[in-house]
Amino acid sequence: QPALDVEAIRRDFPILSQQVNGKPLVYLDNGASAQKPVAVLDAMDRYYREMHSNVHRGAHTLGDRATSAFEGARETVRGFLNAASTREIIWTRGTTEAINLVANGLAPRLQSGDEILVTQMEHHANIVPWQMVAERTGAKVIPIPVTPAGELELDSFHSLLNERTKVLAVAHVSNVLGTVNPIAALINEAKKRGIITLVDGAQAVPHYQPDVQALDCDFYAFSSHKMFGPTGIGVLYGKSHLLEEMPPYQGGGEMIERVSFERTTWNTLPYKFEAGTPAIAEAVGLGAAIDYLGSLDRKAMEAAESALLIRANDLVESVPGMEIIGTATDKVPVISFKIAGLHPSDIGTLLDQQGIAIRTGHHCAMPLMDFYGVPGTARASFAFYNTLNEVEQLFTALQKIQRLFA
Ligand SMILES: Cc1ncc(COP(=O)(O)O)c(CN[C@@H](CS)C(=O)O)c1O
DSSP states (O other): OOOOOHHHHHTTOGGGGOEETTEEOEEOBTTTOOOOOHHHHHHHHHIIIIIOOOSSOOSSHHHHHHHHHHHHHHHHHHHHHTOSOGGGEEEESSHHHHHHHHHHHHGGGOOTTOEEEEETTOOGGGTHHHHHHHHHHTOEEEEEOBOTTSOBOHHHHHHHOOTTEEEEEEESBOTTTOBBOOHHHHHHHHHHTTOEEEEEOTTTTTTOOOOHHHHTOSEEEEEGGGGTSOSSOEEEEEOHHHHHHSOOSSOSSSSEEEEOSSOEEEOOTTGGGOOSSOOHHHHHHHHHHHHHHHTSOHHHHHHHHHHHHHHHHHHGGGSTTEEEEOOOSSBOSEEEEEETTOOHHHHHHHHHTTTEEOEEEOTTOHHHHHHHTOSOEEEEEOOTTOOHHHHHHHHHHHHHHHHHHO
Protein backbone atom coordinates (compact mmCIF):
# COMPACT_ATOMS: atom_id res chain seq x y z
CA GLN A 1 0.00 0.00 0.00
CA PRO A 2 1.77 3.24 -1.08
CA ALA A 3 1.79 5.71 1.82
CA LEU A 4 0.13 9.09 1.37
CA ASP A 5 2.67 11.92 0.98
CA VAL A 6 0.96 14.08 3.60
CA GLU A 7 3.60 16.81 3.53
CA ALA A 8 3.13 17.22 -0.24
CA ILE A 9 -0.64 17.25 0.23
CA ARG A 10 -0.42 19.85 3.00
CA ARG A 11 1.30 22.18 0.52
CA ASP A 12 -1.95 22.03 -1.48
CA PHE A 13 -3.79 23.59 1.52
CA PRO A 14 -2.12 26.97 2.14
CA ILE A 15 -4.30 27.73 5.19
CA LEU A 16 -2.69 24.89 7.14
CA SER A 17 0.79 26.41 7.28
CA GLN A 18 -0.03 29.37 9.52
CA GLN A 19 0.55 30.14 13.17
CA VAL A 20 -2.36 30.55 15.61
CA ASN A 21 -1.62 32.12 19.01
CA GLY A 22 2.07 31.82 18.24
CA LYS A 23 1.83 28.07 17.58
CA PRO A 24 1.51 26.08 14.32
CA LEU A 25 -2.18 25.67 13.48
CA VAL A 26 -3.42 22.15 14.16
CA TYR A 27 -6.80 22.08 12.39
CA LEU A 28 -8.89 19.23 13.78
CA ASP A 29 -12.39 20.63 13.11
CA ASN A 30 -12.88 19.09 9.67
CA GLY A 31 -16.28 17.68 10.63
CA ALA A 32 -17.55 21.26 10.93
CA SER A 33 -15.96 22.29 7.64
CA ALA A 34 -12.90 21.11 5.73
CA GLN A 35 -10.15 23.27 4.25
CA LYS A 36 -9.79 23.95 0.50
CA PRO A 37 -6.93 22.98 -1.82
CA VAL A 38 -5.36 25.53 -4.16
CA ALA A 39 -6.96 23.66 -7.08
CA VAL A 40 -10.39 24.74 -5.76
CA LEU A 41 -9.30 28.33 -5.13
CA ASP A 42 -7.74 28.56 -8.62
CA ALA A 43 -10.78 27.07 -10.34
CA MET A 44 -13.12 29.60 -8.73
CA ASP A 45 -10.69 32.47 -9.36
CA ARG A 46 -10.34 31.46 -13.01
CA TYR A 47 -14.12 31.16 -13.34
CA TYR A 48 -14.61 34.74 -12.15
CA ARG A 49 -11.70 36.07 -14.18
CA GLU A 50 -12.57 34.38 -17.49
CA MET A 51 -16.05 32.86 -17.57
CA HIS A 52 -18.56 34.49 -15.26
CA SER A 53 -22.00 35.25 -16.55
CA ASN A 54 -25.48 34.12 -15.62
CA VAL A 55 -26.30 30.61 -16.83
CA HIS A 56 -28.84 29.00 -19.15
CA ARG A 57 -29.49 32.31 -20.87
CA GLY A 58 -27.51 31.34 -24.03
CA ALA A 59 -27.34 34.87 -25.42
CA HIS A 60 -23.55 35.33 -25.56
CA THR A 61 -20.13 33.70 -25.32
CA LEU A 62 -19.56 34.25 -21.61
CA GLY A 63 -23.02 32.87 -20.91
CA ASP A 64 -22.09 29.74 -22.83
CA ARG A 65 -18.77 29.44 -20.96
CA ALA A 66 -20.47 29.83 -17.58
CA THR A 67 -23.22 27.37 -18.51
CA SER A 68 -20.79 24.70 -19.68
CA ALA A 69 -18.64 25.18 -16.55
CA PHE A 70 -21.76 24.93 -14.35
CA GLU A 71 -23.25 21.90 -16.12
CA GLY A 72 -19.79 20.36 -16.38
CA ALA A 73 -19.58 20.47 -12.59
CA ARG A 74 -22.95 18.74 -12.37
CA GLU A 75 -21.60 15.95 -14.60
CA THR A 76 -18.52 15.69 -12.32
CA VAL A 77 -20.85 15.22 -9.32
CA ARG A 78 -22.86 12.63 -11.26
CA GLY A 79 -19.66 10.66 -11.91
CA PHE A 80 -18.53 11.00 -8.29
CA LEU A 81 -21.81 9.49 -7.04
CA ASN A 82 -22.20 7.12 -10.01
CA ALA A 83 -25.70 8.45 -10.55
CA ALA A 84 -27.51 7.31 -13.70
CA SER A 85 -28.17 10.82 -14.99
CA THR A 86 -27.42 14.50 -14.34
CA ARG A 87 -31.24 14.88 -14.11
CA GLU A 88 -30.82 13.27 -10.68
CA ILE A 89 -28.27 15.82 -9.43
CA ILE A 90 -29.94 18.86 -7.80
CA TRP A 91 -27.82 21.78 -6.58
CA THR A 92 -28.84 22.95 -3.10
CA ARG A 93 -27.27 25.24 -0.49
CA GLY A 94 -26.08 22.17 1.40
CA THR A 95 -27.20 19.01 3.18
CA THR A 96 -29.72 20.93 5.27
CA GLU A 97 -31.55 22.37 2.25
CA ALA A 98 -31.38 19.03 0.44
CA ILE A 99 -33.16 17.25 3.28
CA ASN A 100 -35.73 20.05 3.61
CA LEU A 101 -36.39 19.76 -0.12
CA VAL A 102 -37.05 16.01 0.16
CA ALA A 103 -39.13 16.27 3.35
CA ASN A 104 -41.36 18.92 1.75
CA GLY A 105 -41.47 17.03 -1.54
CA LEU A 106 -42.64 13.83 0.16
CA ALA A 107 -45.25 15.59 2.32
CA PRO A 108 -48.08 14.96 -0.19
CA ARG A 109 -47.42 11.21 0.27
CA LEU A 110 -47.66 11.38 4.07
CA GLN A 111 -50.84 11.07 6.08
CA SER A 112 -51.82 10.88 9.71
CA GLY A 113 -50.23 7.92 11.50
CA ASP A 114 -47.50 7.40 8.92
CA GLU A 115 -44.01 6.93 10.35
CA ILE A 116 -40.69 8.50 9.39
CA LEU A 117 -37.86 6.40 10.78
CA VAL A 118 -34.66 8.26 11.70
CA THR A 119 -31.92 7.40 14.22
CA GLN A 120 -31.04 8.70 17.68
CA MET A 121 -27.63 9.83 16.33
CA GLU A 122 -28.99 12.13 13.63
CA HIS A 123 -27.89 15.72 13.09
CA HIS A 124 -30.73 18.22 13.53
CA ALA A 125 -30.72 18.66 9.73
CA ASN A 126 -32.08 15.11 9.47
CA ILE A 127 -34.56 15.41 12.33
CA VAL A 128 -36.17 18.87 12.28
CA PRO A 129 -37.30 18.98 8.61
CA TRP A 130 -39.09 15.66 9.21
CA GLN A 131 -40.65 16.99 12.44
CA MET A 132 -41.90 20.06 10.54
CA VAL A 133 -43.49 17.87 7.85
CA ALA A 134 -44.84 15.45 10.47
CA GLU A 135 -46.47 18.41 12.21
CA ARG A 136 -48.28 19.32 8.98
CA THR A 137 -49.28 15.82 7.93
CA GLY A 138 -49.95 14.00 11.21
CA ALA A 139 -47.05 11.66 10.55
CA LYS A 140 -44.66 10.68 13.35
CA VAL A 141 -40.86 10.80 13.56
CA ILE A 142 -39.52 7.67 15.26
CA PRO A 143 -35.83 7.28 16.28
CA ILE A 144 -33.93 4.01 15.99
CA PRO A 145 -32.02 3.69 19.29
CA VAL A 146 -28.24 3.70 19.53
CA THR A 147 -26.10 1.41 21.71
CA PRO A 148 -23.69 2.88 24.31
CA ALA A 149 -20.88 2.21 21.80
CA GLY A 150 -22.70 4.47 19.35
CA GLU A 151 -23.93 1.84 16.91
CA LEU A 152 -27.53 1.40 15.75
CA GLU A 153 -29.60 -1.18 17.59
CA LEU A 154 -30.37 -3.31 14.53
CA ASP A 155 -32.91 -5.49 16.38
CA SER A 156 -34.86 -2.35 17.22
CA PHE A 157 -34.54 -1.21 13.60
CA HIS A 158 -36.22 -4.41 12.40
CA SER A 159 -38.93 -4.26 15.05
CA LEU A 160 -39.65 -0.58 14.31
CA LEU A 161 -40.26 -1.28 10.61
CA ASN A 162 -43.99 -1.73 9.98
CA GLU A 163 -46.66 -1.07 7.38
CA ARG A 164 -46.94 2.57 8.54
CA THR A 165 -43.25 3.26 7.89
CA LYS A 166 -43.06 5.46 4.80
CA VAL A 167 -39.54 6.97 5.01
CA LEU A 168 -36.16 5.88 6.41
CA ALA A 169 -33.78 8.85 6.82
CA VAL A 170 -30.37 7.90 8.18
CA ALA A 171 -26.87 9.32 8.48
CA HIS A 172 -24.22 7.46 6.50
CA VAL A 173 -21.74 8.63 9.16
CA SER A 174 -22.40 10.27 12.55
CA ASN A 175 -20.84 13.74 12.95
CA VAL A 176 -20.44 13.15 16.69
CA LEU A 177 -19.57 9.47 17.02
CA GLY A 178 -17.79 8.86 13.73
CA THR A 179 -19.90 5.71 13.41
CA VAL A 180 -20.28 4.41 9.87
CA ASN A 181 -23.81 2.99 9.70
CA PRO A 182 -24.53 -0.20 7.68
CA ILE A 183 -26.65 1.79 5.25
CA ALA A 184 -26.62 -0.81 2.44
CA ALA A 185 -28.31 -3.32 4.77
CA LEU A 186 -30.73 -0.70 6.14
CA ILE A 187 -31.69 0.43 2.63
CA ASN A 188 -32.14 -3.17 1.50
CA GLU A 189 -34.54 -3.90 4.36
CA ALA A 190 -36.48 -0.69 3.71
CA LYS A 191 -36.81 -1.34 -0.01
CA LYS A 192 -38.38 -4.76 0.64
CA ARG A 193 -41.23 -2.81 2.23
CA GLY A 194 -41.48 -0.04 -0.33
CA ILE A 195 -40.08 2.48 2.17
CA ILE A 196 -38.41 5.58 0.67
CA THR A 197 -34.78 5.93 1.77
CA LEU A 198 -32.76 9.11 2.27
CA VAL A 199 -29.09 9.05 3.29
CA ASP A 200 -27.47 12.06 4.96
CA GLY A 201 -23.99 11.78 3.48
CA ALA A 202 -22.52 15.00 4.94
CA GLN A 203 -19.88 13.23 7.06
CA ALA A 204 -19.27 10.37 4.66
CA VAL A 205 -18.13 12.21 1.52
CA PRO A 206 -14.92 13.61 3.10
CA HIS A 207 -13.83 10.01 3.56
CA TYR A 208 -15.66 7.82 1.03
CA GLN A 209 -16.95 7.97 -2.54
CA PRO A 210 -20.54 6.67 -2.27
CA ASP A 211 -22.02 4.70 -5.20
CA VAL A 212 -25.70 5.64 -5.16
CA GLN A 213 -26.70 2.98 -7.71
CA ALA A 214 -24.96 0.25 -5.70
CA LEU A 215 -26.54 1.56 -2.49
CA ASP A 216 -29.84 1.88 -4.35
CA CYS A 217 -30.97 4.64 -1.96
CA ASP A 218 -33.70 6.95 -3.20
CA PHE A 219 -31.96 10.14 -2.01
CA TYR A 220 -28.40 11.01 -0.96
CA ALA A 221 -27.51 14.48 0.38
CA PHE A 222 -24.17 16.14 1.08
CA SER A 223 -22.44 19.53 1.42
CA SER A 224 -19.53 20.79 -0.64
CA HIS A 225 -17.75 22.48 2.30
CA LYS A 226 -17.27 19.18 4.14
CA MET A 227 -15.48 17.60 1.21
CA PHE A 228 -12.88 20.27 0.53
CA GLY A 229 -15.14 22.38 -1.71
CA PRO A 230 -16.57 25.86 -1.10
CA THR A 231 -19.41 26.71 1.26
CA GLY A 232 -22.83 27.70 -0.11
CA ILE A 233 -23.50 24.66 -2.24
CA GLY A 234 -24.50 21.07 -1.73
CA VAL A 235 -26.07 18.24 -3.66
CA LEU A 236 -29.26 16.27 -3.50
CA TYR A 237 -29.13 13.04 -5.48
CA GLY A 238 -32.63 11.71 -6.10
CA LYS A 239 -34.06 8.92 -8.23
CA SER A 240 -35.66 10.66 -11.20
CA HIS A 241 -39.04 8.90 -10.91
CA LEU A 242 -39.42 10.30 -7.38
CA LEU A 243 -38.16 13.77 -8.29
CA GLU A 244 -40.62 13.83 -11.22
CA GLU A 245 -43.50 13.18 -8.81
CA MET A 246 -42.43 15.73 -6.19
CA PRO A 247 -43.69 19.32 -6.34
CA PRO A 248 -41.03 22.04 -6.73
CA TYR A 249 -39.43 23.20 -3.47
CA GLN A 250 -39.15 26.90 -4.36
CA GLY A 251 -40.78 29.04 -7.09
CA GLY A 252 -39.19 31.61 -9.37
CA GLY A 253 -37.02 31.83 -12.48
CA GLU A 254 -35.26 28.73 -13.94
CA MET A 255 -37.72 26.26 -12.39
CA ILE A 256 -40.58 27.14 -14.80
CA GLU A 257 -41.41 26.20 -18.35
CA ARG A 258 -44.21 28.74 -18.88
CA VAL A 259 -45.71 31.35 -16.55
CA SER A 260 -49.08 32.99 -16.99
CA PHE A 261 -51.64 34.27 -14.56
CA GLU A 262 -53.88 31.46 -15.74
CA ARG A 263 -51.39 28.59 -15.37
CA THR A 264 -47.69 28.00 -14.76
CA THR A 265 -45.84 24.85 -15.76
CA TRP A 266 -42.57 23.53 -14.37
CA ASN A 267 -39.19 23.08 -15.98
CA THR A 268 -37.73 19.60 -16.46
CA LEU A 269 -35.31 17.90 -14.04
CA PRO A 270 -33.00 18.98 -12.48
CA TYR A 271 -34.07 22.62 -13.03
CA LYS A 272 -37.53 22.17 -11.49
CA PHE A 273 -35.77 22.27 -8.10
CA GLU A 274 -33.34 25.07 -8.88
CA ALA A 275 -35.20 28.36 -8.59
CA GLY A 276 -33.23 31.59 -9.11
CA THR A 277 -29.63 32.27 -10.09
CA PRO A 278 -27.54 29.38 -8.82
CA ALA A 279 -24.22 29.32 -6.95
CA ILE A 280 -22.27 29.01 -10.20
CA ALA A 281 -18.69 29.57 -8.96
CA GLU A 282 -19.38 27.28 -6.01
CA ALA A 283 -20.50 24.51 -8.35
CA VAL A 284 -17.24 24.96 -10.27
CA GLY A 285 -15.36 24.85 -6.96
CA LEU A 286 -17.06 21.62 -5.91
CA GLY A 287 -16.25 20.09 -9.28
CA ALA A 288 -12.59 21.05 -8.74
CA ALA A 289 -12.66 19.51 -5.24
CA ILE A 290 -13.98 16.23 -6.66
CA ASP A 291 -11.32 16.28 -9.39
CA TYR A 292 -8.64 16.97 -6.72
CA LEU A 293 -9.82 14.04 -4.60
CA GLY A 294 -9.89 11.89 -7.74
CA SER A 295 -6.20 12.68 -8.31
CA LEU A 296 -5.27 11.15 -4.95
CA ASP A 297 -4.86 7.50 -4.03
CA ARG A 298 -8.11 6.85 -2.13
CA LYS A 299 -6.82 3.63 -0.57
CA ALA A 300 -3.76 5.49 0.73
CA MET A 301 -6.05 8.24 2.07
CA GLU A 302 -8.20 5.70 3.93
CA ALA A 303 -5.09 3.99 5.33
CA ALA A 304 -3.70 7.33 6.51
CA GLU A 305 -7.00 8.27 8.16
CA SER A 306 -7.34 4.97 9.97
CA ALA A 307 -3.74 5.36 11.22
CA LEU A 308 -4.73 8.74 12.70
CA LEU A 309 -7.70 7.17 14.50
CA ILE A 310 -5.63 4.25 15.78
CA ARG A 311 -2.98 6.66 17.14
CA ALA A 312 -5.67 8.77 18.83
CA ASN A 313 -7.30 5.71 20.41
CA ASP A 314 -3.89 4.49 21.61
CA LEU A 315 -3.19 7.85 23.27
CA VAL A 316 -6.49 8.15 25.17
CA GLU A 317 -5.10 6.33 28.21
CA SER A 318 -2.31 8.92 28.43
CA VAL A 319 -4.89 11.50 29.57
CA PRO A 320 -6.30 10.62 33.02
CA GLY A 321 -10.11 10.78 33.08
CA MET A 322 -10.50 10.94 29.29
CA GLU A 323 -13.31 8.92 27.79
CA ILE A 324 -14.19 8.50 24.11
CA ILE A 325 -17.88 8.77 23.24
CA GLY A 326 -18.47 6.59 20.19
CA THR A 327 -16.50 3.38 20.01
CA ALA A 328 -18.13 1.72 17.03
CA THR A 329 -16.17 -0.94 15.19
CA ASP A 330 -16.56 0.91 11.89
CA LYS A 331 -15.62 4.59 12.31
CA VAL A 332 -14.22 7.52 10.36
CA PRO A 333 -11.40 9.46 12.12
CA VAL A 334 -13.63 11.50 14.46
CA ILE A 335 -13.31 11.33 18.25
CA SER A 336 -15.81 12.89 20.62
CA PHE A 337 -14.56 12.83 24.16
CA LYS A 338 -14.94 14.11 27.70
CA ILE A 339 -12.32 14.56 30.42
CA ALA A 340 -13.41 14.17 34.05
CA GLY A 341 -13.47 17.52 35.84
CA LEU A 342 -13.34 19.60 32.65
CA HIS A 343 -16.14 21.25 30.65
CA PRO A 344 -15.88 20.66 26.89
CA SER A 345 -15.88 24.39 26.11
CA ASP A 346 -12.94 24.92 28.48
CA ILE A 347 -11.06 22.17 26.66
CA GLY A 348 -11.77 23.89 23.34
CA THR A 349 -10.64 27.30 24.58
CA LEU A 350 -7.47 25.96 26.17
CA LEU A 351 -6.60 23.97 23.03
CA ASP A 352 -7.14 27.03 20.85
CA GLN A 353 -4.58 28.89 22.98
CA GLN A 354 -2.15 26.25 21.77
CA GLY A 355 -3.17 26.61 18.12
CA ILE A 356 -5.32 23.48 18.13
CA ALA A 357 -8.82 23.79 16.61
CA ILE A 358 -11.51 21.33 17.66
CA ARG A 359 -15.27 21.70 18.14
CA THR A 360 -17.15 21.57 21.43
CA GLY A 361 -20.86 21.55 22.25
CA HIS A 362 -23.85 19.55 21.16
CA HIS A 363 -22.79 19.40 17.49
CA CYS A 364 -26.43 19.89 16.37
CA ALA A 365 -27.22 16.44 17.78
CA MET A 366 -29.05 17.22 21.04
CA PRO A 367 -31.03 13.95 21.18
CA LEU A 368 -27.70 12.09 21.03
CA MET A 369 -26.27 14.25 23.85
CA ASP A 370 -29.39 13.46 25.90
CA PHE A 371 -28.81 9.76 25.28
CA TYR A 372 -25.26 10.01 26.65
CA GLY A 373 -26.39 12.33 29.47
CA VAL A 374 -23.94 15.07 28.53
CA PRO A 375 -24.56 18.74 27.59
CA GLY A 376 -21.95 18.41 24.89
CA THR A 377 -18.62 16.87 23.98
CA ALA A 378 -15.23 17.95 22.72
CA ARG A 379 -14.72 16.66 19.18
CA ALA A 380 -11.57 16.27 17.12
CA SER A 381 -12.33 15.40 13.48
CA PHE A 382 -9.41 14.48 11.25
CA ALA A 383 -8.90 14.66 7.49
CA PHE A 384 -6.34 13.04 5.20
CA TYR A 385 -4.12 16.16 5.47
CA ASN A 386 -3.67 15.78 9.24
CA THR A 387 -0.52 14.10 10.50
CA LEU A 388 0.31 11.62 13.25
CA ASN A 389 2.38 14.39 14.78
CA GLU A 390 -0.77 16.56 14.99
CA VAL A 391 -2.56 13.74 16.82
CA GLU A 392 0.32 13.63 19.29
CA GLN A 393 0.24 17.43 19.69
CA LEU A 394 -3.46 17.17 20.55
CA PHE A 395 -2.82 14.62 23.28
CA THR A 396 0.25 16.38 24.66
CA ALA A 397 -1.92 19.50 25.00
CA LEU A 398 -4.74 17.50 26.61
CA GLN A 399 -2.30 15.96 29.12
CA LYS A 400 -1.15 19.46 30.07
CA ILE A 401 -4.72 20.77 30.35
CA GLN A 402 -5.75 17.79 32.46
CA ARG A 403 -2.77 18.26 34.81
CA LEU A 404 -3.37 21.98 35.24
CA PHE A 405 -7.15 22.28 35.26
CA ALA A 406 -8.93 19.01 36.03
C1 LIG B 1 -24.33 14.58 9.60
C2 LIG B 1 -24.59 16.00 9.21
N1 LIG B 1 -25.73 16.28 8.55
C3 LIG B 1 -26.03 17.55 8.17
C4 LIG B 1 -25.15 18.60 8.46
C5 LIG B 1 -25.53 19.99 7.98
O1 LIG B 1 -24.64 20.38 6.95
P1 LIG B 1 -24.79 21.88 6.33
O2 LIG B 1 -23.66 22.01 5.32
O3 LIG B 1 -24.64 22.82 7.50
O4 LIG B 1 -26.17 21.97 5.71
C6 LIG B 1 -23.96 18.35 9.14
C7 LIG B 1 -23.02 19.47 9.48
N2 LIG B 1 -22.37 19.23 10.73
C8 LIG B 1 -21.38 20.20 11.19
C9 LIG B 1 -22.00 21.53 11.53
S1 LIG B 1 -23.25 21.36 12.74
C10 LIG B 1 -20.60 19.61 12.39
O5 LIG B 1 -19.83 20.33 12.99
O6 LIG B 1 -20.76 18.40 12.63
C11 LIG B 1 -23.67 17.03 9.52
O7 LIG B 1 -22.53 16.74 10.17
